[in-house]
Amino acid sequence: MAIVTLLMDSGESDHYVAAVKARIITINPGVRVEDISHRIEPNDIGHAAFVLRSVFRDFPKGTIHLVGVDAVGNRGDAYIALQLEDHFFVGCDNGLFGLISDKTHQNLCELNTINAITTTFPERDIFAPAAVKLASGVALSDLGRPMPFFKKMIDRQIKATRKQIAGHVIRVDGFGNLITNIPKDVFETLSRDKTFTLQFGGEKFRRIHTQYHQADEGECFIVFNSLGFLEIGIYKGNAATLLGLDYDSIMNITFDE
């Protein structure tokens, strides 16, 4: 029996998360339910997409990811199930799923098209039953009407030339570390045989560490993190607060001639 993960933006002081779990367990007590996070900022698709794309591949292939973030979406958004990189996703076609992978989906259908119901709580009433069906081995194409494509949004892109990489902070994590969208492989290709200068806020650095603790306490570390992205932090401190940087702040790397 496959695992169902939950990712919701409802916080944990209400009944919403438990109601979704209870519905899954009631339909099929054999399903294993695991939390990803329920502390996504309300309706924050960017936050949810960052968390989901950072972790979904760590779960076994075939896992079903139920995403209750901005679940009501916008007028006209469909409820969908899709298969992507051998994982399943159930949620609202609000643009979130387009941000988690560059790969083409393997299967896609619109939910709630067979015996459609009206509900203000689709996570419990539509997503949970669909997730249980997928976990029980029902084919995705049997869950609803086929769809040709789902909504894609364009994420913040880096600008990379032989002289410069210009990126942004795409997530301030719970430690206050600043995670950027600058990937290690792009940096390694462009920096070959060159020295470089990193610039963010008023700071300049000419070195990238391999470990957080290569910086001294209270000093900046700059690493390519476990996701393969450039991350700036303050060793044993909160970089966002101390450097005055936030989501969307600019990060520049200039290559010396």
Place this chain on the structure above:
Amino acid sequence: MAIVTLLMDSGESDHYVAAVKARIITINPGVRVEDISHRIEPNDIGHAAFVLRSVFRDFPKGTIHLVGVDAVGNRGDAYIALQLEDHFFVGCDNGLFGLISDKTHQNLCELNTINAITTTFPERDIFAPAAVKLASGVALSDLGRPMPFFKKMIDRQIKATRKQIAGHVIRVDGFGNLITNIPKDVFETLSRDKTFTLQFGGEKFRRIHTQYHQADEGECFIVFNSLGFLEIGIYKGNAATLLGLDYDSIMNITFDE
């Protein structure tokens, strides 16, 4: 083996929740433990009762709900186990259980009457062993001394006449949505063939939506939610903050002659 759910007011930065779980697992590793919420405001019986009554019926019948909210209660409050609507509840007789259902209990006993112990942590030392016994099939009446009734408190009631329904906000959820105590069936009976005006804060509305997204972004939606209660929110916004309303704020519906 039945499920044991946990609902506690201790937050998640201490050992309390884990200690209760660990005790359950140590007594019987076969018990499945599921969290409802541990972010109930300290000793807030109203908050806990709202969450519990909103979700307990979503779990399979026979589920045991361990409630560690205001668990020490007031001087003289007993520790109790009860069966209600085919679910089991274990906790303190502090008035909470009287708020979750109008039905009469099926069974009731006072805990800690056989080999009574003194403890400042009844959730771990008294509730957890009782919950495991119920999950293992022990009869409720074997857990302690029979009791005739448990404490009931009177909840905020609506006033409903042919001219008006006067209710209150009974929960501000994590999205800032305002959930009232006005039930859909009462509204539908009284509003038949009539137009109406909803009033709260300085706002007046003459329409109820069936979906959150029928409002425009930043505008009020008014729906009967998945619990069957009137709920006001701001589409993609925080209604409590933006409307300046809170727990106990007044909500009026006037029927036009």
Place this chain on the structure above:
Amino acid sequence: MAIVTLLMDSGESDHYVAAVKARIITINPGVRVEDISHRIEPNDIGHAAFVLRSVFRDFPKGTIHLVGVDAVGNRGDAYIALQLEDHFFVGCDNGLFGLISDKTHQNLCELNTINAITTTFPERDIFAPAAVKLASGVALSDLGRPMPFFKKMIDRQIKATRKQIAGHVIRVDGFGNLITNIPKDVFETLSRDKTFTLQFGGEKFRRIHTQYHQADEGECFIVFNSLGFLEIGIYKGNAATLLGLDYDSIMNITFDE
């Protein structure tokens, strides 16, 4: 199959906790994973040690406790696995494990010495695989290079004489209760046949309660809590806020001649 518990300081709004869980489940889906807390303050070894030592013995013997708190540690800190009081612990040798027990460890090894990898996310890449191996019955000594001892730090000690016990607040819990390092047995030995005065902030008390509710609402209770330590609180109130006390505040008991 043994249980693996997780204790992390990463909060719950990121992918970190789920990534560790996912890695464990992917390696061995039979492992049961239970959360202790992920709301430890970033890098707060004292907070984590308090929570861990307060709860680890409530889990069955043989449980594996994965500790991702200050996981990167300081330059030169090893990643370790140890057996202590018949429980297993996996984490960073940053001093935390020396604070959870006075007993001598039964086994100890340095991790990441066989096919060592470089990672900025040791919780997922080093601790999770080690925890799964222990849960699967692999001997601790097979996980890495033997070590003679691990780092010990000296915790806040009480000063106890025939005239006085001087202690400190070692934890302000989620209720605002002040938990001190004054143990019940020391107090009972020294207070035999004597009256005493407790002093903290500007307050003086001459009595210790056995139950929280022996105080009146809004009044101080003073109990030896379920951990066996002196705890001060305000019945249905937040003592830290109302008394203006915090972590490290002084608590004195004077014995009358």
